[in-house]
Amino acid sequence: MKENSVTDIYSLALHIPPFAPTDSVNDVATQLMQTEYEAVLSVPIVQDGIPVGVITRFQLNNIFMKNFGRELFGRKPVAEFMAKSFLAVDVRTSVAEAANYISAKIRSPLSEDFVITEQGQYLGLGSVLALLGAMERQVAKNASELSSAYRELKSSQAQLVQSEKMASLGQMVAGVAHEINTPLGYVKNNVEIVQEFVVQLRQMHTSHKELVDVILSPDSNDIAIAEKLAELDDLQNMIEPDILFEDMSAIFNDTNYGLEQINELVLGLKNFSRLDQAMTDSVSINECIHSSLLIAKTNLKNRIDVIKQLGDIPKIACAPSQINQVLLNLFTNASQAIEGEGKILVKTWADEHNVYISVQDTGKGMPPEVVAKIFDPFFTTKPVGEGTGLGLSISFQIIEQHGGRIRVASEVGRGTRFGISLPRQRQAVKTTQAVLAEA
Ligand SMILES: Nc1ncnc2c1ncn2[C@@H]1O[C@H](COP(=O)(O)OP(=O)(O)OP(=O)(O)O)[C@@H](O)[C@H]1O
Ligand SMILES: [Mg+2]
Structure with a gap:
């Protein structure tokens, strides 16, 4: 963040023509009354471009309030009354640094300005109130930058949380797909086995039907019936329906178990991945x-x-x-x-x-x-x-x-x-x- 310097803020707006140390107190007071810079509380005293002191309005008032002040002191050079250890700030100083310096040195906050210099040369005068204003603006700017940085941080954090969640969900979906594959595999297998059983049962059903047809036929005879019975018997020996029904019941149980597992996984996935963040x-x-x-x-x-x-x-x-x-x-x-x-x-x-x-x-x-x-x-x-x-x-x-x-x-x-x-x-x-x- 670029820090404002004293120049950026004042742009030397408070530049006022300085006085020489030899000017009389009366001259200084008269000119000060006419100056357009009403906010100025101090008057700079400069010699050869270099500030040598300031005299405050407060000091001027003090002089004139004294008995016969104007007559006794008015003609004296201002150098006799000025503060020699005045506050001087270089234009390149940052506002924060200037504020630190001034708050450490200031003696009478409401009656003291500071001299702005550039490499020791006089440039203008700054008022403490203007500096406070600048500080306030700076703080407000910092606060708004901080709050926008905070907002950005929060949104990128929310994105991170979301992407981490999506990544873990992605992993999990792959895992669950694999998990579903196993029961799905044997359920499919079981269905194929049952399909074969159905073919065999249909053969038996056909053979039964043929036997009944032969028995009921008007020209049925014992030989034909015996033939059909033998056929049915062979088929039954081959298929072993008792065992087949037992197998089938086991297969159905197994299939149901597999389907339950799939169901449970799908439910779990559904419960787990509810994307709402709500309480x-x-x-x-x-x-x-x-x-x-x-x-x-x-x-x-x-x-x-x-x-x-x-x-x-x-x-x-x-x-x-x-x-x-x-x-x-x-x-x-x-x-x-x-x-x-x-x-x-x-x-x-x-x-x-x-x-x-x-x-x-x-x-x-x-x-x-x-x-x-x-x-x-x-x-x-x-x-x-x-x-x-x-x-x-x-x-x-x-x-x-x-x-x-x-x-x-x-x-x-x-x-x-x-x-x-x-x-x-x-x-x-x-x-x-x-x-x-x-x-
Ligand atoms: N139960 C644990 N036993 C041993 N070390 C652990 C355990 N849990 C976490 N850690 C350590 O803490 C580190 C940080 O865990 P964290 O869950 O934040 O990230 P990660 O598991 O490395 O990555 P991510 O969770 O983002 O896939 C891990 O890398 C590991 O070194
Ligand atoms: Mg982890």
Whole structure:
């Protein structure tokens, strides 16, 4: 930000012709009365272009108020009455610097101006009130720049949150698609098997019908009937309908299970990806855990044993899609920290003020210097492409905005535990600004 200098602000508008030290007090007073610069409180005294002092209106008044002041003192040179240690400011000085200097040196704020110089030469006179005005304008400008910078920061932060969410959703959608593929595969397979069974059953049905036709036919005979019976018997021996019906019932059970799994995944995805950020009353945190775990399943499957100890906790007001985002990041982080097999323990409980969530893993843990940075935006220890380092910083903000807290404890080689508390009573969602101000 460019700082205004004293020249930018005054443009030497207050330039007034100076007096010489030898001019009489009466001359100075007379001319000062005629000057158009009413705001000027001091009169500069200059010798060979260089300021040597100032005399204030206050001093002039003082002289003339004395008994016979005009006669006794009026003819004396002004140099006898002037302040020699006047305030001088170079034109290139910034307004802020000038203000600092003047406020440190000023003796009588309402009766003192300052001399503006350039390399020691007289240029004009500045009034303290004008300087205050300039300072005020500068502060207002700074404040408006700050607030527009804050607005920009906030909107880019919102974009980051959104893009992180979209990225994690993208990953999850790929995972869930894979997850749906397995039950879909065997459901399809089962349908093909049932189709074959239907062909065999149709053969038996045809054979039955033919047998009945032969029996009912007016020219039926024992030989024809026996032939058809033998045919049917062969078919039954080959198809083994009892076993076929048993198989079919198992296949239907299996298919139903697969369809349920697909249904559950689709539901989970729907619950999870609700893009609305709105606060909702009566959200079950246990349900958020179920739906986030369902989505994180691809990463956890077969490798990680998830133990849930979910307490009987009250529903709370929160933005479920945001809480899901936090939980998913915790589960993803935990699974990425576990090399090979391990465990994730998820617990919930409540007291009269808060609902608590704990996510503990048996992963590789973190040294204190990593723990100190994990909530910083863009801090990641993961290779490029695997982690953006935004997960926990966004989680931190989401929890703070809900009026809650997120904490971590970790030990290298043993694992990590994240603890979250969320208030039971609805809280006004705090703005990031309020959170920062509190901090
Ligand atoms: N459960 C955990 N165990 C060990 N280290 C962890 C755990 N959770 C987080 N970390 C560390 O904290 C860092 C920051 O986590 P964060 O979730 O903010 O970003 P990320 O997982 O690296 O990337 P992103 O979440 O954006 O994909 C991780 O890179 C990792 O080093
Ligand atoms: Mg993460």
